[in-house]
Amino acid sequence: MPTIEVENLHHAYGARKALVGVTFDVSQGEIFGVLGPNGGGKSTLFKILSTLIHTNRGRVRLFGYDQAEKPHEVRKHLGVVFQHPSLDLKLTVVENLRHHGHLYGLWGRPLQGRIQTVLDQLGLTERGRNLVETLSGGLQRRVELAKAILHQPSLLLLDEPSTGLDPGIRQQFRSHLAYLREQDGTTIVLTTHILDEAEWCDRVGILDEGKLVAIGTPEALKDQVGADVVIIDSSDPEGLATRINQQFGYGYSLVDQSLRIECAQGHEFARDVVAAFPQEIQSVRFGKPTLEDVFIKVTGHRFVEAAIKENRET
Amino acid sequence: MRRLLLAVMTLWWREVIRFFRQRSRLISAFAQPLVFWLLLGAGLGQSFRPTGAPETTGYFEYLYAGIMVLVLLFTAIFATISIVQDRREGFLQGVLVAPVPRWSIVLGQALGGTTLALLQGVLFLVLAPVVGVHLSIASAPATVGIIFLLSFGLTNLGLMIAWRMDSPQGFHAIMNLILFPIWILSGAFFPISGVPVYFEWVMKLNPLTYGVAALRRCLYLDNAAGAGEIPQLAFSLLITSLFCILTYVGATRTAAS
Numbered sequence: 358m359p360t361i362e363v364e365n366l367h368h369a370y371g372a373r374k375a376l377v378g379v380t381f382d383v384s385q386g387e388i389f390g391v392l393g394p395n396g397g398g399k400s401t402l403f404k405i406l407s408t409l410i411h412t413n414r415g416r417v418r419l420f421g422y423d424q425a426e427k428p429h430e431v432r433k434h435l436g437v438v439f440q441h442p443s444l445d446l447k448l449t450v451v452e453n454l455r456h457h458g459h460l461y462g463l464w465g466r467p468l469q470g471r472i473q474t475v476l477d478q479l480g481l482t483e484r485g486r487n488l489v490e491t492l493s494g495g496l497q498r499r500v501e502l503a504k505a506i507l508h509q510p511s512l513l514l515l516d517e518p519s520t521g522l523d524p525g526i527r528q529q530f531r532s533h534l535a536y537l538r539e540q541d542g543t544t545i546v547l548t549t550h551i552l553d554e555a556e557w558c559d560r561v562g563i564l565d566e567g568k569l570v571a572i573g574t575p576e577a578l579k580d581q582v583g584a585d586v587v588i589i590d591s592s593d594p595e596g597l598a599t600r601i602n603q604q605f606g607y608g609y610s611l612v613d614q615s616l617r618i619e620c621a622q623g624h625e626f627a628r629d630v631v632a633a634f635p636q637e638i639q640s641v642r643f644g645k646p647t648l649e650d651v652f653i654k655v656t657g658h659r660f661v662e663a664a665i666k667e668n669r670e671t
Numbered sequence: 672m673r674r675l676l677l678a679v680m681t682l683w684w685r686e687v688i689r690f691f692r693q694r695s696r697l698i699s700a701f702a703q704p705l706v707f708w709l710l711l712g713a714g715l716g717q718s719f720r721p722t723g724a725p726e727t728t729g730y731f732e733y734l735y736a737g738i739m740v741l742v743l744l745f746t747a748i749f750a751t752i753s754i755v756q757d758r759r760e761g762f763l764q765g766v767l768v769a770p771v772p773r774w775s776i777v778l779g780q781a782l783g784g785t786t787l788a789l790l791q792g793v794l795f796l797v798l799a800p801v802v803g804v805h806l807s808i809a810s811a812p813a814t815v816g817i818i819f820l821l822s823f824g825l826t827n828l829g830l831m832i833a834w835r836m837d838s839p840q841g842f843h844a845i846m847n848l849i850l851f852p853i854w855i856l857s858g859a860f861f862p863i864s865g866v867p868v869y870f871e872w873v874m875k876l877n878p879l880t881y882g883v884a885a886l887r888r889c890l891y892l893d894n895a896a897g898a899g900e901i902p903q904l905a906f907s908l909l910i911t912s913l914f915c916i917l918t919y920v921g922a923t924r925t926a927a928s
Binding site for chain 1: 759
């Protein structure tokens with residue numbers, strides 16, 4: 358039985374459609390990333406998975422329990438790290454953990470033991486007595502994680518876990534997550550708008566304008582794009598594109614006033630195209646496909662543009 | 672069941688700890704009404720004498736019970752207003768995805784706010800002899816009892832608003848437009864006798880009128896005449912208890928939706 362089963366999920370806020378026919382499964386022990394620009398529907402999906410809102414249409418089952426019918430059962434096995442801090446700044450680290458434990462029916466010695474374990478696991482033992490408001494952002498994030506895993510959830514949901522963390526701490530946070538999966542077989546689902554973070558997941562679902570436009574391992578998704586990507590800047594991109602098409606036979610897409618061409622032997626094509634049109638070409642970039650290229654291929658627009666467009670609309 | 676009690680207790684305790692770690696909140700909820708009392712009592716004392724009260728009752732003394740209710744109201748509001756933010760980007764987010772029913776969350780919060788208001792109320796009660804209200808072995812515990820009921824009802828009222836609001840600003844607007852007028856029209860500020868008839872009806876329909884009356888009845892338990900012309904104790908207690916139950920149910924329903 359998959360840990361998460363989402364079937365033809367639709368959700369709308371009034372007339373605005375946030376999710377449109379989303380279907381996917383997540384297996385036990387998997388690290389699954391929901392990648393998409395802000396406003397793509399990630400937050401809504403996160404709220405539904407964390408039982409904060411009910412589904413309008415479609416079915417969501419977690420651990421075999423229907424999200425809408427048995428939210429209480431679902432919540433017992435769920436650990437959640439929110440995008441906004443969910444710690445009480447006026448309490449110490451241990452006090453935060455203790456209150457949280459009580460909400461999950463933990464108390465007394467067993468709770469004390471669990472608190473000690475998670476503090477050790479996340480290297481927070483020295484900070485137990487500190488007021489949360491006196492900790493740095495990175496440490497607070499670690500306490501958030503400690504809180505979310507205190508009751509040993511089988512599924513850990515994280516909403517934009519890397520937002521506001523510097524790269525070093527991001528890396529550290531990821532190794533904590535990887536350790537959890539290794540140690541306890543915890544299933545991890547995270548939402549992100551950071552491409553690099555999605556690369557790190559076992560599987561990625563790309564969410565754009567409420568639709569799940571692609572799903573698979575990062576490698577499989579990148580293989581869809583083709584071998585290499587060559588991006589050419591020119592003063593007359595469309596004219597150049599036609600001529601490249603006549604001479605080399607490659608199709609193209611125009612993204613952000615740049616020509617984007619997928620081809621098998623990118624390095625040879627880059628050399629040949631510069632030799633063929635030295636006057637028209639301003640610059641040529643050549644690279645292996647990234648998840649951004651996957652995003653462009655399946656949506657027809659750039660990742661950043663999607664976010665900007667969405668921000669304008671909302 | 673133990674699990675639910677644990678949830679209620681932990682949320683209750685958290686409210687209490689938070690409050691004590693934010694001294695400015697503690698002080699302002701107490702000091703604001705106190706200043707109000709001193710200024711109004713001193714300013715109006717000479718020109719305004721409450722109708723329906725005994726000759727010996729000055730305005731300073733009359734206002735005492737009213738200010739007591741204002742202390743409770745302010746503390747209840749200060750305790751609940753933080754929920755608006757807490758729900759969106761704070762500790763409450765985690766509570767909402769925990770396996771505990773909404774009624775237990777509301778009960779924990781309500782008891783937390785009630786405890787704080789009760790503490791502030793008892794602190795204010797110490798000032799009673801200053802205005803000539805002498806407490807006895809009977810009237811002191813009775814007064815504390817009614818302070819508890821009022822605190823619980825007012826905190827629930829605060830919760831009903833806080834769970835509905837998206838911003839603290841909205842709460843402030845409600846406070847100025849609804850809560851403050853309810854207090855003014857409860858017999859806390861001026862007596863019901865002597866106001867125009869239509870006003871009298873508004874005051875009679877205001878549930879807080881009976882809360883203030885119950886408080887006065889308890890303060891003057893040994894000297895019924897001192898309380899003035901206000902509703903009887905039994906009826907006031909009944910209405911206040913009903914107010915507590917209805918606001919609790921209301922707050923739970925608001926939180927569940």
